[in-house]
Amino acid sequence: MAFQTGLSSSFLESHLHVTPVNVVSQNVTQNGNGIQNSASLSPVFPGYYADLAPSWPEEAHVYKIEKIIFQEKSQYQDLFVFQTATHGKVVILDGSLQLTEKDEFAYQEMLTHLPLCSIPNPKKVLLIGGGDGGILREVSRHSSVEHIDICDLDKMVIDVYKKFFPDIAVGYEDPRVNVTIGDGAAFIKSIPPGTYDAIILDAFQGMGAYATELSDKDFLESIAKALKPGGVMSTPADSVWLKNFAMEDTIALCRKIFKGSVNYAWTSVPSYPSGAIGFMLCATDGPSVDFKHPVNPLDPINFGVAKRPPMFYNSEIHTAAFCLPAFAKLAMGSKYA
């Protein structure tokens, strides 16, 4: 999980006019979206971490820091890991909440199995980002898969997860996994056409009003090209509840580029803004893909390296994720069915 959801240690500070009492660290930067990210603690919550998101103003997820586990700046980003009482360990990357141990499985399982259970026989899978290993853990449940490539920018993230999150980084134990440390966009452009059955993006902002890279036509075209005919891509997308939720343009663009099925799903993940997250699923031209009706259910007794059954995903919830509330259907545009 590595998309941008958080912001602004300075939000409460500037709006509430409360004086910082005990700031463990503060590192405010301005990213391309004009959104401020802070490296670690909100100054108005001494001893707490307050996660705030520009896409869902007026909600703070407040985590009491029981123990700081890791806090370091790599070449690329700030990584902050702490222990909480009720949400397990929490990971903050450049001021954005990446995951909590309490609910990481919901996101990881859905982002993985929505695409992989929608095609009959996935063999080659690429994961961009996802350095934590949770997506790898989930891909590992698929016995048809012969080869799993992962490309993540930051080795420090991988090392920290391997050290402190054995239940998530367990994904790296799968012998089918091949790790590349490097830039995901460059990696995708280097792939021979028609290589992968599935590409899972876990490294960028979700699709929708708050997206950046994913709105880039060239980038999406390089993903479509790297997929086999009837191959599938999954990526996080805006929650239906976000203020500017409107998927019509994104869906139209994806249809034009991928030329196969394009669909939007959503599910409940409490620690994300609005307590929900969306997923965009795209298939290339080729054997028809019906994302809503999984053709490749999980083998109930093959856990891969995960050592336990899924916590969230099942075939029922796969289909349910594509059922949208009335207002969200409207926001999908008139051509969406």
Next chain:
Amino acid sequence: MAFQTGLSSSFLESHLHVTPVNVVSQNVTQNGNGIQNSASLSPVFPGYYADLAPSWPEEAHVYKIEKIIFQEKSQYQDLFVFQTATHGKVVILDGSLQLTEKDEFAYQEMLTHLPLCSIPNPKKVLLIGGGDGGILREVSRHSSVEHIDICDLDKMVIDVYKKFFPDIAVGYEDPRVNVTIGDGAAFIKSIPPGTYDAIILDAFQGMGAYATELSDKDFLESIAKALKPGGVMSTPADSVWLKNFAMEDTIALCRKIFKGSVNYAWTSVPSYPSGAIGFMLCATDGPSVDFKHPVNPLDPINFGVAKRPPMFYNSEIHTAAFCLPAFAKLAMGSKYA
């Protein structure tokens, strides 16, 4: 919406050791659950309201108060209404968030249409609580209904909604509505057996670990008795994400008392703890009810007094609401199917 979700203006105060700067009002009481509720503002958020729930610790929903609209204590409770920038008007009842205008429709529509769309021809409906009128607005979409009784304890709540929330209290304009001001439990006990096709409870804590009245066998028996054979009850229930989520005992009790179908649904409501809420649906012995598959879809052109189509509910999301994540299915117990 009148169940208990919030708590404790003093939570942050006692845990964060931040001095109150500007407290509009503070009124901490102890209810039967040992949960502290505050009448209005959290002292650590001057100019803001922070909603915290005992069932989902470490999450605050922080609403900036643009304007205080109403703040008064009735014979029964404290009512606090304020305007926000992004969530419309917000209502706090005895320190618990009741609704925000941004997402009230999700809860109101699901609590109403899950039961009413599950039976072929609802004629007599009883609503206990729900003084805001939102459930009445939703019942109004059902043309088969001949008679709608509502019993709410507090006339002040009704008056305030009629004055400040015309889009919600519009439900009272339905000529089929009959209002009783009084105690809901006493009202139910006074009903001749087999009176109602549907009873909607919107006045108590949700079913589950945090319930009080609803765990009371006598109370549930009086509801079952007031229903016709094959009649249905709906009530809010714990979100699947809550720490102590375990529905096995509740389901067993409901099956014993209602003797027909008993089922659990859930949906996304951002302003509630964990961003989700559950619903318990129970049918009495009689014509078989399959809650998961609605037999009585909403008439797409009959809005009743609502003046607009539903914002959230449709037949697809009705069925999807009964699809549970793997971990929640386990918490339903082995006899749940």
